[in-house]
Amino acid sequence: MEKPAKLTELDDSALALERPRATLVEIVADKLREFILIEKLPPGAPISERDVAAALGISRTPMRGALALLERDGLVEYSVTRRPRVADPSLEDIADSLAVMGALEALAGELACQNASDEEIRQIVMLQQKMAEGSGTLEPIEFFRTDMKMHGAIVQASGNNALIDTHSKYNARLWRARFVSSRRSAGREQTLAEHTAIAEALTKRDAVATAHALRTHLVSAVTNISVALEERQNKAPKE
Template structure:
């Protein structure tokens, strides 16, 4: 088969990366598993070259770990590493929030409010993945409202990198009320251009994330230890 990249394609290496990313985030490719070039290339119906490039993209995103002359493996970060990342995310989000209070246009504020409403609406009904995407969209909208392109980019990176841990942590226990309350608080702060309040809401939000993730790791510790 000389390959038929006609189906789920899009600029190719990026498309491959997207497929692999989803497989990693959903757990089809579990943490610690090796990504052999030849196997995955054949499985996805492409040659090794674009697959290689896709793996590098994921490596940059922190979803896979690259080792010289060895198979890349799906990343399996420790609690400490994740908490480090959350700490940086917190700083980025607080910075975003402050700038957004200062720079957001009224239209952007309303867009953010609408996205928050979407999250609240779908929280009970829709599937978790969709809700998480909604949530991510709302938060990146805040980052965008800061009107700092570099900040948006880096913030998105961190959010994507933490997507999986947040997901598996959040589905163990739903602390929806607090999350949604934080969102409302953020919007109120944004409308009032009150960066103090914004910072407080964001801090609460991130504290919740730290609690969820920590509990998740502790539970996992109590359970199975893979060989």
């Protein structure tokens, strides 16, 4: 049975984006994306445009626009009667998308070894070090954001606009799944070791090793997500 959205836990605090000049629709979409990540809007939950808009203190017009953005990203889907709900993709669908993501990031790593400036590589290493040093102190969502910034920086450093655009679309679709993988404390040590391998290979501009490290990291994500979903299912109350 689908769990209802926890509207009493929603609020309009921190309705802001890091990127400048964001529209209200983009701001609301980012807030809803965060609610989906931390499961204030759990997988499969119906989303009441009116109730969520009221909880956020906005009108239904930007709410509809935000939902349209999240539908494009694969985080929200609509029933045959056009009622929105939080998407709940199968593990098979997630694994298929992560396989593509692994290929995209491996290519990005290869190109970054050729095209990245020394400063870009330094910034990527700094993000990896921030995760390593803050593993036990960073909030899960902050650790995840740093994780995604590192991956995004590698893709940007590839210098390939077509790759950057394609990666952005797949990453939006996998946002919640990658958060599920990132927040598992049981797999954190392995995640940090994989990030270190990526950073070290990139620093050496070893294209083969960088591509291999990124593919390995995405394969591990599938395992983490599979275990996390099984754990969630086991904790779910029996009907």
